[in-house]
Amino acid sequence: xxxxxxxxxxxxxxxxxxxxxxxxxxxxxxxxxxxxxxxxxxxxxxxxxxxxxxxxxxxxxxxxxxxxxxxxxxxxxxxxxxxxxxxxxxxxxxxxxxxxxxxxxxxxxxxxxxxxxxxxxxxxxxxxxxxxxxxxxxxxxxxxxxxxxxxxxxxxxxxxxxxxxxxxxxxxxxxxxxxxxxxxxxxxxxxxxxxxxxxxxxxxxxxxxxxxxxxxxxxxxxxxxxxxxxxx
Numbered sequence: 001x002x003x004x005x006x007x008x009x010x011x012x013x014x015x016x017x018x019x020x021x022x023x024x025x026x027x028x029x030x031x032x033x034x035x036x037x038x039x040x041x042x043x044x045x046x047x048x049x050x051x052x053x054x055x056x057x058x059x060x061x062x063x064x065x066x067x068x069x070x071x072x073x074x075x076x077x078x079x080x081x082x083x084x085x086x087x088x089x090x091x092x093x094x095x096x097x098x099x100x101x102x103x104x105x106x107x108x109x110x111x112x113x114x115x116x117x118x119x120x121x122x123x124x125x126x127x128x129x130x131x132x133x134x135x136x137x138x139x140x141x142x143x144x145x146x147x148x149x150x151x152x153x154x155x156x157x158x159x160x161x162x163x164x165x166x167x168x169x170x171x172x173x174x175x176x177x178x179x180x181x182x183x184x185x186x187x188x189x190x191x192x193x194x195x196x197x198x199x200x201x202x203x204x205x206x207x208x209x210x211x212x213x214x215x216x217x218x219x220x221x222x223x224x225x226x227x228x229x230x231x232x
């Protein structure tokens with residue numbers, strides 16, 4: 001393990017039922033970096049994030065957060081250590097208001113801390129009293145992203161954060177990712193939108209059929225090679 005790694009994982013395997021969807025995947029991300037996980041739909045990217053967060057149990061491999069082995073810990077224990085997660089599916093609590101989604105984990109239940117994010121995403125500030133389930137898919141992703149950004153945990157896992165989000169808001173997300181990295185946070189981002197990934201990636205991990213087929217620092221992998229693993 002690199003001495004600078006905030007998260008590193010080695011030989012991780014797991015999936016659903018008796019089937020392994022992720023097979024021996026390894027990688028690492030340091031403080032102040034974004035690791036972008038890319039690949040076609042259905043190749044194991046979201047499953048990898050669930051294994052890293054503890055939503056799914058690892059059948060094999062090691063997951064270390066700040067040098068501590070966490071593979072045996074469940075999701076709540078990993079979050080308590082400082083790992084945040086914004087899932088692709090059901091990113092918000094539909095039955096709660098936008099305000100309650102944002103403040104659920106905050107002791108004071110105040111939205112004052114979100115004022116800078118409301119300037120980035122004005123629609124959220126206008127809809128605080130609205131049930132989150134009535135938002136569009138893209139708006140739900142913005143709400144989930146805003147909550148995860150405000151939590152400011154050392155490690156942030158995001159699954160398709162730009163899905164359904166208008167490009168001007170994707171640009172805002174990219175700027176906020178830069179802020180998070182500047183503050184020393186580490187991010188692992190599953191992303192199909194290559195334009196967004198290119199804005200935020202420091203490293204790439206390309207997955208196909210549950211295995212790593214390409215990895216390296218941004219700038220050392222040309223765009224055509226990435227596209228080849230994104231297209232059917």
